[in-house]
Amino acid sequence: MPRYVILVDPYSGAAEYANAFRERDVEPVAVLSTPGPLNSYRRTWNPDAFFRTHYHDGDFEELLRTVKGYDPVAIVPGNESAVMLVDALIERLMPGTGNVFELSEARRDKWPMGQAVAAAGIAHLRQIATDDPEEVAAWIRDNGLEGRPLVLKPRRSGGTDDVHKVGAREDWRPYFERLLGSVNRFDIRNDTVLVQEFAEGTEYIVDTYSVDGQFGLVSVSRYSKSAKNDRIGIYDAVDYLAPQDPVAVMLGEYTRQVAQAVGIRTGCTHTEVMLTADGPRLIETAARLAGSCLQYSARLATGDCQIDRTVRHHLDGTFTPGYEIVRPVRVVWLSSPREGILRNAEALDAVRDLPSFQRLGLPYANGELVPCTEDLFTSLGWVILAGPSQESVDADTVRVKEIEAQLTVEPV
Numbered sequence: 001m002p003r004y005v006i007l008v009d010p011y012s013g014a015a016e017y018a019n020a021f022r023e024r025d026v027e028p029v030a031v032l033s034t035p036g037p038l039n040s041y042r043r044t045w046n047p048d049a050f051f052r053t054h055y056h057d058g059d060f061e062e063l064l065r066t067v068k069g070y071d072p073v074a075i076v077p078g079n080e081s082a083v084m085l086v087d088a089l090i091e092r093l094m095p096g097t098g099n100v101f102e103l104s105e106a107r108r109d110k111w112p113m114g115q116a117v118a119a120a121g122i123a124h125l126r127q128i129a130t131d132d133p134e135e136v137a138a139w140i141r142d143n144g145l146e147g148r149p150l151v152l153k154p155r156r157s158g159g160t161d162d163v164h165k166v167g168a169r170e171d172w173r174p175y176f177e178r179l180l181g182s183v184n185r186f187d188i189r190n191d192t193v194l195v196q197e198f199a200e201g202t203e204y205i206v207d208t209y210s211v212d213g214q215f216g217l218v219s220v221s222r223y224s225k226s227a228k229n230d231r232i233g234i235y236d237a238v239d240y241l242a243p244q245d246p247v248a249v250m251l252g253e254y255t256r257q258v259a260q261a262v263g264i265r266t267g268c269t270h271t272e273v274m275l276t277a278d279g280p281r282l283i284e285t286a287a288r289l290a291g292s293c294l295q296y297s298a299r300l301a302t303g304d305c306q307i308d309r310t311v312r313h314h315l316d317g318t319f320t321p322g323y324e325i326v327r328p329v330r331v332v333w334l335s336s337p338r339e340g341i342l343r344n345a346e347a348l349d350a351v352r353d354l355p356s357f358q359r360l361g362l363p364y365a366n367g368e369l370v371p372c373t374e375d376l377f378t379s380l381g382w383v384i385l386a387g388p389s390q391e392s393v394d395a396d397t398v399r400v401k402e403i404e405a406q407l408t409v410e411p412v
Helices: 012-022 060-068 080-093 110-119 133-142 173-179 246-261 294-302 306-316 345-353 390-404
Strands: 003-008 026-032 052-055 075-077 127-130 150-153 164-166 193-197 202-210 217-228 231-240 267-276 279-286 329-334 340-342 357-361 381-386 409-411
Touching: 003 012, 003 080, 012 026, 012 294, 012 306, 026 060, 052 060, 060 080, 075 080, 075 267, 110 127, 110 246, 110 279, 127 133, 133 173, 133 193, 150 173, 164 173, 173 193, 202 246, 202 294, 202 306, 217 246, 217 294, 231 294, 246 267, 246 279, 267 306, 294 306, 294 329, 294 357, 294 381, 329 390, 345 357, 345 390, 381 390
Parallel strands: 003 026, 003 075, 026 052
Antiparallel strands: 127 193, 150 164, 150 193, 202 217, 202 267, 217 231, 231 329, 267 279, 329 381, 340 409, 357 381
């Protein structure tokens, strides 16, 4: 008798769930939370990877009957856009096995997320969400943030979509006005804007997998990001920390507290934390796996990843509390300095000859229009390096950037 798993919004790296479950003789069924693929993921969406694909048109009871008909071994979110729909499906079909249902909004929306963290007494960034610029002005004044840098962003997006830094003494109102009412990468209208104090420090990723309230650390890694004008979320690289590193230990405990505050009991979280001079501060947490190429890179670095733990949990009933580092690994993101036509994609083939090369991700071909890189969604691609030593990875990183500089993007 066939067995099925329901994968909700399995875009980007989450599509790898399909292969992992299929290797265990479980057929992957995709459910999209929207009537069609999200525009931001349409380029890489591949329905052929799944046994069947269903689309949610707003009729939850009909979707419930469809999902129930598969008697799935699990219902798994693949993206931020899936979180609340998965919560609702599990609450009806598998009650008691998911995350705390009453805190579903806090796992999807950065405003109630921040409120839940603050209510739990966890160190956090000051923030406000509103559609009224006068409320923002009063909040800035009341919190002593006048003349200090700020960050403005959508409440329910991801991938550093439309995240803007406003410099000290710079006018935040033009950014507020542009964000308010705009449509984000998840096809959601920004009817309010989230305004945060700016956190200075080093940013880290903490990826976890929990089972019935047991908190399991999958990896801790360090982000390198750069800014372009007011856009602060341009991905450069990711490096993995050893679990015994004091920073990894500190961030693991901080993230455990955050996960508990927003009601995580089972499944993945992908959490971004800024380590400031005053200690860790939450940027955001998402109740889904790390996307893009980060499952493959984590498996190289640690021998494990969130997808593998998801499969083992649901099919074998296992829980893994921690991780180890088996080799130095780095993800190097590629970027385009402008929007234009890519003319020499073959130049990147040279990275394949590097001693530590593992994988190249480039979704564009010669003659295609590429965007100016401003966030994760507009990254040109990525290169994964893994070697016998950190020195070899560092040396090959320099060569990757030299090769990237040879790319020609013809302005349009």
